Amino acid sequence: MEELMKHISYELPAWLEKIEQERKDERFVTPQSRVLLTVELAKTNTKHGGGPFGAAIFDADGRIVSLGVNLVTASGFSLNHAEVVAIMAAQQKLKTYDLHPYNLELVASCEPCIMCHGATQWSGVRSLLFGATKDDAEAIGFDEGDKHTEWRALLEARGFKVTGPIEREAAAKVLFDYKESGGVIYNADGE
Amino acid sequence: MEELMKHISYELPAWLEKIEQERKDERFVTPQSRVLLTVELAKTNTKHGGGPFGAAIFDADGRIVSLGVNLVTASGFSLNHAEVVAIMAAQQKLKTYDLHPYNLELVASCEPCIMCHGATQWSGVRSLLFGATKDDAEAIGFDEGDKHTEWRALLEARGFKVTGPIEREAAAKVLFDYKESGGVIYNADGE
Numbered sequence: 001m002e003e004l005m006k007h008i009s010y011e012l013p014a015w016l017e018k019i020e021q022e023r024k025d026e027r028f029v030t031p032q033s034r035v036l037l038t039v040e041l042a043k044t045n046t047k048h049g050g051g052p053f054g055a056a057i058f059d060a061d062g063r064i065v066s067l068g069v070n071l072v073t074a075s076g077f078s079l080n081h082a083e084v085v086a087i088m089a090a091q092q093k094l095k096t097y098d099l100h101p102y103n104l105e106l107v108a109s110c111e112p113c114i115m116c117h118g119a120t121q122w123s124g125v126r127s128l129l130f131g132a133t134k135d136d137a138e139a140i141g142f143d144e145g146d147k148h149t150e151w152r153a154l155l156e157a158r159g160f161k162v163t164g165p166i167e168r169e170a171a172a173k174v175l176f177d178y179k180e181s182g183g184v185i186y187n188a189d190g191e
Numbered sequence: 192m193e194e195l196m197k198h199i200s201y202e203l204p205a206w207l208e209k210i211e212q213e214r215k216d217e218r219f220v221t222p223q224s225r226v227l228l229t230v231e232l233a234k235t236n237t238k239h240g241g242g243p244f245g246a247a248i249f250d251a252d253g254r255i256v257s258l259g260v261n262l263v264t265a266s267g268f269s270l271n272h273a274e275v276v277a278i279m280a281a282q283q284k285l286k287t288y289d290l291h292p293y294n295l296e297l298v299a300s301c302e303p304c305i306m307c308h309g310a311t312q313w314s315g316v317r318s319l320l321f322g323a324t325k326d327d328a329e330a331i332g333f334d335e336g337d338k339h340t341e342w343r344a345l346l347e348a349r350g351f352k353v354t355g356p357i358e359r360e361a362a363a364k365v366l367f368d369y370k371e372s373g374g375v376i377y378n379a380d381g382e
Contacts, residue, residue: 006208008279009200017197077279078288078313079270088199088268097269097377115313118306118336122269122378145309146345154337186288187313 010075012089013048016041020067027062034058035131035167038109042082042174045069051186052178055082055108057090057099057125065104066090072186083108083116087123099124109171110137111164114145121155128155130164131171140179143187201266203280204239207232211258218253225249226322226358229300233273233365236260242377243369246273246299248281248290248316256295257281263377274299274307278314290315300362301328302355305336312346319346321355322362331370334378 019041028034034056041054051070059065068086072078083106090104091097106125108116110132120128134144148154152162165171179185210232219225225247232245242261250256259277263269274297281295282288297316299307301323311319325335339345343353356362370376 006205007200007202008276008283009198011198014197072288076286076288077282078290078315079275079279079310080288084270085199088270091268092199095267097263097267097271099269113309113313114339115306115309118304118309119270121336122304122306124269145312146339146342148305148337148339151337 010071010077010080012085013045013050013069013071013074015044015048016067016069019044020064023064026064028058028064029062031129031163031166034062034105034107034129035109035164036170037064038082038107039131039167039171039174041067041069042109042171043177046174046178046181046183048074050074051082052174052183053082053108053110055086055106057086058105058107060103065102066093073184079115081113081116083112084119087119087125091123097124100126105129109174110134111144113137114147117147117151117155121158121160126159127161127163129166131167132175133165133168133172136168136172136175140175141185141187142175201262201268201271203276204236204241204260204262204265206235206239207258207260210235211255214255217255219249219255220253222320222354222357225253225296225298225320226300226355227361228255229273229298230322230358230362230365232258232260233300233362234368237365237369237372237374241265242273243365243374244273244299244301246277246297248277249296249298251294256293257284264375270306272304272307274303275310278310278316282314288315291317296320300365301325302335304328305338308338308342308346312349312351317350318352318354320357322358323366324356324359324363327359327363327366331366332376332378333366
């Protein structure tokens with residue numbers, strides 16, 4: 001008989017926790033510095049065998065609330081894009097499914113895919129900042145999905161602030177380096 | 192100092208596990224029977240204080256692989272729509288982030304929102320079947336997001352089979368009953 005499965009659970013990498021602890025008093029005041037942190041996370045994640053995507057949630061003072069990296073292959077959950085991991089980590093930390101009262105910003109090393117566009121909207125973060133673009137991710141073979149072509153204007157119409165690309169070159173370099181080094185392009189299409 | 196947070200974790204309801212165990216040998220051969228199971232889950236979830244949405248993943252023989260209900264308020268994660276919970280439960284059970292080789296169908300009591308559209312695509316399920324429509328969910332105040340207007344054709348162009356609405360009346364009734372009974376409409380917009 002199939003074992004009863006009481007929890008859905010996945011581990012956050014210890015190195016990610018360590019960065020969060022070490023930098024918890026730092027203030028990332030400029031958008032550039034916030035994007036570059038996520039780019040650093042993306043790069044470090046590839047060194048640990050993960051996908052080339054990082055994300056973070058910041059408060060209005062530029063302090064880290066949570067960090068995320070792509071854990072699709074490490075955790076075995078296709079949902080676990082960097083943005084999703086950062087959102088879940090923030091919600092677990094603040095014990096709420098609605099981050100809206102905290103006035104937070106989601107930052108991603110790459111423009112969100114179709115799923116993360118939706119996840120951003122439902123999380124309660126108030127703004128979105130990103131590094132590389134959908135085109136950069138697709139250039140190395142990642143499928144970003146069929147987002148509404150007007151996704152950005154639609155988010156803005158809902159009161160979200162959307163900024164990017166910022167530090168696109170540095171952000172895209174992590175993607176290109178990943179591809180160059182033979183990194184797995186883990187689209188769930190059976191290919 | 193903030194406690195180290197090694198895992199992201201949430202509980203599945205015991206009553207949901209019980210249904211999965213009890214009905215594990217049953218074959219849900221017709222699309223109607225599969226949708227009606229998710230409608231039953233949605234209804235039962237509202238009785239336990241959850242949102243009026245259910246989902247399930249079935250194999251090609253019509254057997255249950257996993258069940259999901261909306262756990263946004265119960266788990267504290269905005270991601271936890273019924274479809275997401277069913278996908279994560281299936282991926283945890285089968286120990287893979289790509290369900291594609293298993294030839295599975297995701298069934299939802301209501302048409303997927305913008306995030307679940309993306310999550311469906313990345314999960315590796317091959318088909319999607321739903322009960323009520325986006326209009327039904329929006330009629331009681333749930334925000335379904337700005338999905339691509341051609342979302343269905345776009346999924347089909349990617350090789351997904353998309354069927355619905357099926358048993359719309361029964362599926363929508365759970366939504367209307369939820370609203371009628373004063374159920375919380377938990378959009379993450381600070382309202």
